[in-house]
Amino acid sequence: xxxxxxxxxxxxxxxxxxxTRRRKPDPIRTWVRRLDRTRPGLVRDTLDLLAGLHGxxxxxxxxxxxxxxxxxxxTQNSADVNAEKAFEALRLRYPSDLPxxxxxxxxxxxxxxxSEAPPPDWAAVxxxxxDELVDVxxxxxxxxQKAPRxxxxxxxxxxxxxxxxxxxxxxxxxxxxxxxxxxxxxxGRKTASVLQxxxxxxxxxxxxxxxxxxxxxxxxxxxKASADDAHELFLALLEPADIHEAHVNLIRHGxxxxxxxxxxxxxxxxxxxxxHVDPKAP
Ligand code: SF4
Numbered sequence: 001x002x003x004x005x006x007x008x009x010x011x012x013x014x015x016x017x018x019x020t021r022r023r024k025p026d027p028i029r030t031w032v033r034r035l036d037r038t039r040p041g042l043v044r045d046t047l048d049l050l051a052g053l054h055g056x057x058x059x060x061x062x063x064x065x066x067x068x069x070x071x072x073x074x075t076q077n078s079a080d081v082n083a084e085k086a087f088e089a090l091r092l093r094y095p096s097d098l099p100x101x102x103x104x105x106x107x108x109x110x111x112x113x114x115s116e117a118p119p120p121d122w123a124a125v126x127x128x129x130x131d132e133l134v135d136v137x138x139x140x141x142x143x144x145q146k147a148p149r150x151x152x153x154x155x156x157x158x159x160x161x162x163x164x165x166x167x168x169x170x171x172x173x174x175x176x177x178x179x180x181x182x183x184x185x186x187x188g189r190k191t192a193s194v195l196q197x198x199x200x201x202x203x204x205x206x207x208x209x210x211x212x213x214x215x216x217x218x219x220x221x222x223x224k225a226s227a228d229d230a231h232e233l234f235l236a237l238l239e240p241a242d243i244h245e246a247h248v249n250l251i252r253h254g255x256x257x258x259x260x261x262x263x264x265x266x267x268x269x270x271x272x273x274x275x276h277v278d279p280k281a282p
Contacts, residue, residue, distance in 0.1 A: 028229070031222060032236045039219065039282060042273060043237050046218060049269040050249035053257075057248040062104040065166035065199040066157070067119045071103075072194045073150055073186070078141040080111035086140025087114060093136045094128070096121035108248040110255065122164035126154035149186040156184050166195070174202035189231040197247065203240030205247055207231050210254025217258060217276035 035042060063071065070090070074083035096118045103114035125133065133147040140146065157164055169177040174196060181192035189207075196202035205211075207230040215221050221233045238246055257264050265277050275281050 028232050028236050031233060035220075035237070039273075042218075043220065045273055046220060046270060047242055047246055047249070049273075050253055051245065053269055054249045054252045057106065057108070057245055059201050059244045060104055060106065061201075062106055062109075062198050064101050064119060065169065065195055066122060066164050067101060067103075068199050069153065069166060069181075069187075069191070069195045070120075070125075070150055072191045073146055073153065074137065074140045076142070076146065076191065080109055082140045084111040084114055086137040086143075086146075087120075089136050089139060090120040090125060091117050094120040094124040096124075106248070108251040122154050123158075126151050126158065126164075153184055153187065166199070169196065170200040174200075174204055177202065178204060189228055193231065197244060201244065203235075203243045205231060205234035205238065205243050207234065208251065209260075210258075211247065211250040213260060214250050214254045214258045217263070217274060218270060219275035219281070 062068065067087075071083055071087050074086045078086075098118045098121075100116050100118050102116045105111060105113040128136075128151075130147055130151070133151065134143045137143045137147055137150075154164060157166065161168065169180065172180070177196055177200075178189065178192045181187050181195065182189060191206075193202075193204040193206035196204050197206060207215075207227060212221075212227070212230055215230075215234075216223050216225070220237065221230050225233060234243070234246070253270075254260075257268050263276070265271055265274070268274070271277050273281050
């Protein structure tokens with residue numbers, strides 16, 4: 001091809017419209033739009049019906065953020081009461097002279113609350129022989145997995161910040177703070193969201209097994225949504241101001257009414273809108 005014909009061919013190709021690349025639909029936005037279209041008002045109705053039954057919980061910080069994080073790690077796949085026992089054991093074995101803190105469990109917490117006492121000496125916990133720490137937190141369950149996780153978490157905080165305080169997270173944008181936390185091995189979106197919601201009132205929705213079960217039964221989120229997707233779905237479905245109440249009341253509902261094995265559907269106010277009762281519920 002002569003150079004002038006080649007140049008003409010290039011000019012023609014440049015004028016030809018490029019094929020537009022179709023963007024993959026975002027499954028979170030697709031679900032939210034579909035719910036809005038096919039079941040209008042479902043989110044609002046659910047929140048209102050839950051509030052009618054369980055009330056309007058008031059947010060209050062329940063613990064220092066480092067204590068909240070370690071306590072939340074202790075609750076992973078364990079009952080809250082057992083996590084409380086393990087946390088008390090940490091306080092006893094590694095006492096500190098820090099100011100006493102009260103644990104204000106509030107709604108949604110499944111334990112009895114912790115006595116008022118100083119937090120553990122985090123440097124001593126981070127530096128303890130691993131076998132010793134496993135023994136100390138054994139009452140909480142899964143100690144061989146959690147002890148190294150707790151030490152790695154504390155060491156990472158200290159390496160990056162020079163102390164064990166997590167108060168700096170409260171000054172960050174919620175999703176940036178969540179990214180910082182989830183970059184630590186063993187801390188997922190649920191653990192990070194618990195810490196941020198209850199220590200800083202960040203509008204992030206922790207999705208535990210109760211929240212997941214109740215919301216899937218009602219049809220707020222798709223039945224096959226993964227745990228990570230469920231966290232993002234709630235951020236798209238809920239107004240930030242509703243997140244604390246939604247979290248606490250869905251947990252209460254899961255514990256008191258919508259049990260895993262035999263949900264008490266007959267007395268449940270959500271029944272008319274629940275897809276577990278009627279697959280065609282509006
Ligand atoms: S109607 Fe039954 S399944 Fe649905 S939310 Fe209420 S208790 Fe749960």
